[in-house]
Amino acid sequence: MSQEPIQYAADLIRSARHLVILTGAGVSKESGVPTFREAMDGLWARYDPQQLATPHAFRANPQLVWEWYEWRRGLVSESMPNAGHMALALLEQLHPGDVLTVTQNVDDLHERAGSQDIVHLHGNIARNKCLDNCQGEPTLIENLDPTDQSVPPRCPYCGGMVRPDVVWFGETLPVHAINRAIEASQLCDVMLVVGTSGLVNPAAQLPMLAAQNGASIIEVNPDTTPITPLAKVKLTGASGELLPQVITALEG
Numbered sequence: 084m085s086q087e088p089i090q091y092a093a094d095l096i097r098s099a100r101h102l103v104i105l106t107g108a109g110v111s112k113e114s115g116v117p118t119f120r121e122a123m124d125g126l127w128a129r130y131d132p133q134q135l136a137t138p139h140a141f142r143a144n145p146q147l148v149w150e151w152y153e154w155r156r157g158l159v160s161e162s163m164p165n166a167g168h169m170a171l172a173l174l175e176q177l178h179p180g181d182v183l184t185v186t187q188n189v190d191d192l193h194e195r196a197g198s199q200d201i202v203h204l205h206g207n208i209a210r211n212k213c214l215d216n217c218q219g220e221p222t223l224i225e226n227l228d229p230t231d232q233s234v235p236p237r238c239p240y241c242g243g244m245v246r247p248d249v250v251w252f253g254e255t256l257p258v259h260a261i262n263r264a265i266e267a268s269q270l271c272d273v274m275l276v277v278g279t280s281g282l283v284n285p286a287a288q289l290p291m292l293a294a295q296n297g298a299s300i301i302e303v304n305p306d307t308t309p310i311t312p313l314a315k316v317k318l319t320g321a322s323g324e325l326l327p328q329v330i331t332a333l334e335g
């Protein structure tokens with residue numbers, strides 16, 4: 084990619100007082116975690132993620148949905164943060180202004196790369212909770228009973244089903260997470276949007292919100308998305324390749 088857009092992106096980031104980084108599944112793709120649109124290969128090819136990641140699917144077929152998440156948790160635990168995650172963590176350290184990473188991803192790769200200030204809009208695939216939140220919202224379950232053979236496992240408090248602590252389609256996002264993301268999007272002067280198709284709401288509204296408040300949008304994505312028209316700079320390609328180049332231009 085020509086250095087010009089990279090340099091332009093670096094200059095915008097350098098001048099930002101409030102930087103928001105918004106990430107989607109694309110930032111984890113080079114770590115071997117399939118993006119949501121392609122999270123179904125092999126065994127799962129016959130299911131549509133938007134049909135499986137729903138309360139209805141879980142109640143209709145709890146074992147299938149639980150095993151899908153166990154499969155995905157396995158992928159995440161075997162994966163490592165890639166150069167894109169590392170660059171974003173370095174950006175947070177280097178940048179004199181405040182930097183908030185808002186992610187739609189349910190993996191912990193930003194944390195493992197060293198990013199500190201992270202908002203998870205859609206929860207965390209490694210965490211479990213009681214389906215009925217019997218002890219309050221959310222009833223997190225840290226340790227499953229190793230002798231419990233049921234699939235899905237049973238809640239130790241009420242005996243009901245355990246589910247992943249993620250936000251399913253049709254469910255509302257954690258209030259503190261979406262509120263913090265909205266506030267930061269309204270306040271930021273630069274939003275770096277990495278690896279999202281911009282199709283899932285309300286997360287997809289955040290770049291619009293930022294642009295409406297005068298922020299410069301930088302998009303990193305090999306494809307064109309509904310966010311692309313909003314971008315002052317479009318870095319077309321893989322985040323694992325492009326983000327380290329932005330860091331190099333920043334330090335230059």
Ligand code: BV8
Nearest residue numbers: 107108109118119120187252253278279280283284321322
């Ligand atoms: C809500 C957790 C309201 C689970 C996720 C009809 C019926 C029901 C709901 C709706 C409906 N119509 C609209 C809705 C709302 C719905 C929605 O937006 N649906 C869309 C799809 C039409 N949203 C919701 O339901 C949300 N809740 O609205 O509640 C409400 C109000 C009142 C009362 C009740 C409810 C909840 C949405 C959260 C869903 N949960 N995840 C799990 O993971 O299992 S979303 C899930 O999909 C992911 O977390 C992720 O956020 C999303 C996929 O999006 P992306 O991250 O962008 O990933 P994607 O694969 O799409 O794109 C990857 C991109 O990366 C691509 O652009 C690609 O080009 C790029 N890329 C590829 N390689 C690279 C790369 N980029 C950089 N580098 C690379 N190497």
Ligand code: ZN
Nearest residue numbers: 213217238241
């Ligand atoms: Zn319970």
